[in-house]
Amino acid sequence: MTHRVTRRTSLLLAAGLATSLATGLVSAPALAQEKVVRIGYQKYGTLILLKNKGLLEEKLKPLGYSVKWAEFPAGPQLLEALNAGAIDFGNTGEAPPVFAQAAGAPLIYVGYEPAAPQGEAILVPKDSPLKTVADLKGKTVALNKGSNVHFLLVKALEKAGVPYSDIKTAYLTPADARAAFERGSVDAWAIWDPFQAAAEKTIAARQLADGTGIVSNYQFYFSTKAFVDQAPQVVDAVLAGVAEIGAWVKANPKAAAETFSPLIGIPAPILEVALARQQYDVKPLTPQVAAEQQKVADAFFALGLIPKPIRIADALRAPKS
Numbered sequence: 001m002t003h004r005v006t007r008r009t010s011l012l013l014a015a016g017l018a019t020s021l022a023t024g025l026v027s028a029p030a031l032a033q034e035k036v037v038r039i040g041y042q043k044y045g046t047l048i049l050l051k052n053k054g055l056l057e058e059k060l061k062p063l064g065y066s067v068k069w070a071e072f073p074a075g076p077q078l079l080e081a082l083n084a085g086a087i088d089f090g091n092t093g094e095a096p097p098v099f100a101q102a103a104g105a106p107l108i109y110v111g112y113e114p115a116a117p118q119g120e121a122i123l124v125p126k127d128s129p130l131k132t133v134a135d136l137k138g139k140t141v142a143l144n145k146g147s148n149v150h151f152l153l154v155k156a157l158e159k160a161g162v163p164y165s166d167i168k169t170a171y172l173t174p175a176d177a178r179a180a181f182e183r184g185s186v187d188a189w190a191i192w193d194p195f196q197a198a199a200e201k202t203i204a205a206r207q208l209a210d211g212t213g214i215v216s217n218y219q220f221y222f223s224t225k226a227f228v229d230q231a232p233q234v235v236d237a238v239l240a241g242v243a244e245i246g247a248w249v250k251a252n253p254k255a256a257a258e259t260f261s262p263l264i265g266i267p268a269p270i271l272e273v274a275l276a277r278q279q280y281d282v283k284p285l286t287p288q289v290a291a292e293q294q295k296v297a298d299a300f301f302a303l304g305l306i307p308k309p310i311r312i313a314d315a316l317r318a319p320k321s
Contacts, residue, residue, distance in 0.1 A: 035064050035066070037060065037068070038087040039087060039088070040090035041070070042074065043264050044260065046113075048260075052263065055244060055245065059240065063237065072090075073174065075144075075147055076092075076099060079097060079105060080100070083104070089222065089223045090222055091219055093217065095146055095300070097220060097315070098146075098297045098300055098306060106225045107224060108315055109220055109285050109290075110221050110235055111221040111285070112219065112221065112283060112285055112289055113219040113220075113246075113278070116211075116216075116219070116277055117211030118210050119192060119193045119210075119211070120192040120196060120211050121190075121191065122207065122208045123196065125184070133156045134161065135208075136157065136160075136162060136208070137162050137166045138166065138167070140170055140185075140187050141167055141186065141187065141188045141189065141190055142177035142181060143169060143191070148217060151300075152211055152215050152217070153169075155215050156209050170186050181199070193274035193277055193278070194270065194274040197277075198266050200273075228317060243281065243282050246282060247280075249275065257271035257275055290313065293312045
């Protein structure tokens with residue numbers, strides 16, 4: 001009996017496989033072509049526009065790749081996914097990759113956007129008695145831990161002569177921080193555009209300082225070492241798409257703001273303000289930019305925010321031969 005059942009099962013499996021092959025449900029060539037680049041993006045920035053316009057899919061077709069997109073609330077969460085192997089490419093501000101590299105993430109810097117120091121700020125309510133960064137001593141500041149504004153806060157306090165240990169931090173995502181800011185649960189909010197521009201325009205939030213003269217506020221593009229080694233041409237195609245979208249934003253800021261608006265839920269006139277603070281370009285990392293990024297890493301280690309010193313040079317893409 002056992003022999004007859006096993007034989008019958010084998011025949012059924014063989015018949016099923018033959019049917020699948022005949023109908024195209026299973027084929028070796030199709031399986032071989034199932035190559036995907038998984039890209040993490042945030043609600044604001046060049047990558048969401050690249051996704052929205054569908055340009056990248058066309059660029060990758062000749063390479064046999066498709067695209068899978070994943071949205072994240074901020075840079076730290078995006079790089080956690082990169083570390084976990086859930087995505088192959090993404091972009092964030094200065095601080096998230098420092099935390100990620102210190103945690104062992106196999107990230108590789110593959111490009112950067114020029115400095116945009118006005119694109120992040122430390123805000124207070126319009127009627128706050130706080131007038132300068134020095135007034136933050138003993139106060140509570142909301143921010144997304146490990147985000148670009150984390151470094152802005154560190155350096156702004158340093159410039160004002162206030163030890164980082166003399167303030168309290170409330171680590172909150174942008175949405176939760178906005179709510180805490182409005183109900184008065186925190187004294188200040190370190191935040192980036194477009195949330196910064198929205199708070200300034202809709203609730204008259206006031207700047208204690210933006211990044212001008214304090215930090216550069218670069219945006220960086222990343223992949224993993226494995227993916228850069230496996231598909232460098234795909235990484236280059238993504239960066240080419242980013243450059244193309246960046247050029248379009250520069251030439252068409254009003255249209256870009258109108259495109260962003262329904263994606264983010266922020267009125268286009270506010271987004272025009274935020275867009276004007278960005279550079280929207282992508283370039284290979286220079287020694288100067290890498291050196292500035294090393295200063296971010298060194299500052300976080302000195303404050304005990306990361307557990308060990310790291311070398312940015314260890315995470316740079318090798319020059320093309």
